[in-house]
C-alpha cells in the first residue's frame with residue numbers, strides 16, 4: 856500500500872510539473888500561466904507530500920539497509936537539489952519573466968526529478 860501511495864505521489868508531482876513546463880515552453884498558449892501554475896503547483900506539492908510521507912514510512916521499515924545504500928543517499932541529495940532549484944526558480948520570479956533562465960531551470964527541474972525517480976527504482980537492485 857505504501858508503494859502504491861508513493862507512486863501516486865510521484866505521478867502527481869511529475870505530471871503536474873511537466874504540464875507547467877510545456878506551457879512555459881509555449882504549448883497550450885491559450886491557457887493563462889498564472890492560474891495554471893497555481894493549480895499544477897498545488898497538485899505537485901500534494902504529490903510531493905504523499906511521496907515524502909509514504910517514503911519516510913517505507914524508510915522506517917528498513918532504515919539500516921537504506922542508510923548504507925548509496926543510491927538512496929544519492930536520491931536524498933537529488934531531492935534537496937531539486938528543492939533548491941525550485942526555490943531559486945520562484946525567488947527570481949521565473950513564472951512572471953518566463954525567460955531563458957526560467958526555461959533552463961525548468962529543464963533542470965524535470966531532469967532532477969527524473970533522476971530521483973530513477974534512483975527510487977534502482978534502490979532495490981544494489
Ligand code: HEM
Pocket residue numbers: 858861865868869903906907908909910911913914921934968969971972973974975976977978979
Ligand atoms: C523524502 C522523500 C522520499 C523518501 C524518504 C523516499 C523513500 C523511498 C523508499 C524507502 C523506497 C523503497 C525502496 C526499496 O526498498 O526498493 C522508495 C521507492 C521509490 N521512490 Fe521514493 N522516496 C521519496 C521521494 C520520492 C520522489 C519525490 C520520487 C520521484 C520523483 C520517488 C520515486 C520512487 C520510486 C520510483 C520508487 C520505486 C517504487 C517501486 O519500485 O515500486 N521517491 N522511495
